[in-house]
Amino acid sequence: MTAQILDGRALATTIKGELAERVAKLAEAGIVPGLGTVLVGDDPGSRSYVAGKHRDCAQVGIASIQVELPADTGADELAARIAELNADPACTGYIVQLPLPPQLDDNWALGLVDPDKDADGLHPANLGNLVLGVPAPLPCTPKGIVELLRRNGIEIAGAEVCIVGRGTTVGRPLGLLLTRKSENATVTLCHTGTTDLAAHTRNADIVIAAAGRPGLVTGDMIRPGAVCVDVGITRTDAGLVGDLDPSVREVAGWFAPVPGGVGPMTRAMLLSNVVELAERRLEA
Numbered sequence: 001m002t003a004q005i006l007d008g009r010a011l012a013t014t015i016k017g018e019l020a021e022r023v024a025k026l027a028e029a030g031i032v033p034g035l036g037t038v039l040v041g042d043d044p045g046s047r048s049y050v051a052g053k054h055r056d057c058a059q060v061g062i063a064s065i066q067v068e069l070p071a072d073t074g075a076d077e078l079a080a081r082i083a084e085l086n087a088d089p090a091c092t093g094y095i096v097q098l099p100l101p102p103q104l105d106d107n108w109a110l111g112l113v114d115p116d117k118d119a120d121g122l123h124p125a126n127l128g129n130l131v132l133g134v135p136a137p138l139p140c141t142p143k144g145i146v147e148l149l150r151r152n153g154i155e156i157a158g159a160e161v162c163i164v165g166r167g168t169t170v171g172r173p174l175g176l177l178l179t180r181k182s183e184n185a186t187v188t189l190c191h192t193g194t195t196d197l198a199a200h201t202r203n204a205d206i207v208i209a210a211a212g213r214p215g216l217v218t219g220d221m222i223r224p225g226a227v228c229v230d231v232g233i234t235r236t237d238a239g240l241v242g243d244l245d246p247s248v249r250e251v252a253g254w255f256a257p258v259p260g261g262v263g264p265m266t267r268a269m270l271l272s273n274v275v276e277l278a279e280r281r282l283e284a
């Protein structure tokens with residue numbers, strides 16, 4: 001068997017078309033959504049992600065506000081720039097690109113973002129809202145994964161889902177999302193301390209690998225026909241490598257690849273969060 005592809009690029013294009021219509025409606029009411037990005041330092045990977053986000057914005061009709069700071073930026077300077085975005089009426093939502101350089105603490109910076117402008121859904125209050133079941137911006141990658149499964153007709157309710165990875169941006173919030181009543185999956189959250197990873201992945205209808213370890217999950221660890229979603233992205237000389245070994249494709253029923261799977265969906269969900277935050281102004 002060769003897996004059917006979960007095409008995140010194609011779906012992201014469809015979703016961007018839907019968002020462009022919602023942005024046009026907002027424009028009729030005099031509201032132009034604006035996405036801000038804060039990039040500290042000049043990591044080439046981060047720089048290219050941020051550039052991609054602004055290209056997406058242009059396609060959908062969202063305004064861009066780009067803040068770029070040198071790698072040696074101190075805490076006071078970063079806090080001041082974040083306060084400016086919190087106060088800027090043109091900025092509907094924004095993100096602080098992670099990871100920050102070592103002198104700046106990621107969690108400290110996330111806590112400074114106005115929770116009502118939190119396009120990443122990573123402010124502690126919004127992660128708390130996710131635990132409580134209170135509507136709030138959702139973390140982009142978990143939201144994108146659920147959307148990728150849903151819109152390809154994959155049954156989530158009742159599924160046994162094995163998540164590999166407990167990070168704050170993907171694994172942990174994804175577990176919270178999938179176990180809500182509205183998703184109703186049963187989740188096993190595995191990590192580097194899991195004793196017998198293969199026993200858990202083999203038992204799953206859906207395996208989602210987000211550990212950032214190239215080739216961690218191999219075909220012999222997958223139940224034939226299972227849905228396999230790759231989230232890990234590691235840059236090598238040979239290009240981008242995911243957490244799912246190529247042998248998984250021979251066993252899986254569905255396969256979300258790196259690149260072209262979850263990455264483009266993450267970007268689309270960032271836009272979706274910004275549009276949702278702008279629509280709140282319409283209702284207010």
Ligand SMILES: Nc1nc(=O)c2c([nH]1)NC[C@@H]1CN(c3ccc(C(=O)N[C@@H](CCC(=O)O)C(=O)O)cc3)C=[N+]21
Binds near residue numbers: 233260262263
């Ligand atoms: N505050 C914050 N929010 C984030 O959402 C965030 C972040 N920091 N820091 C870094 C990670 C990583 N991330 C990606 C988004 C899209 C692709 C993506 O579109 N990838 C393409 C390939 C792009 C390429 O070739 O590099 C794909 O998978 O097809 C990848 C990675 C968002 N992140």
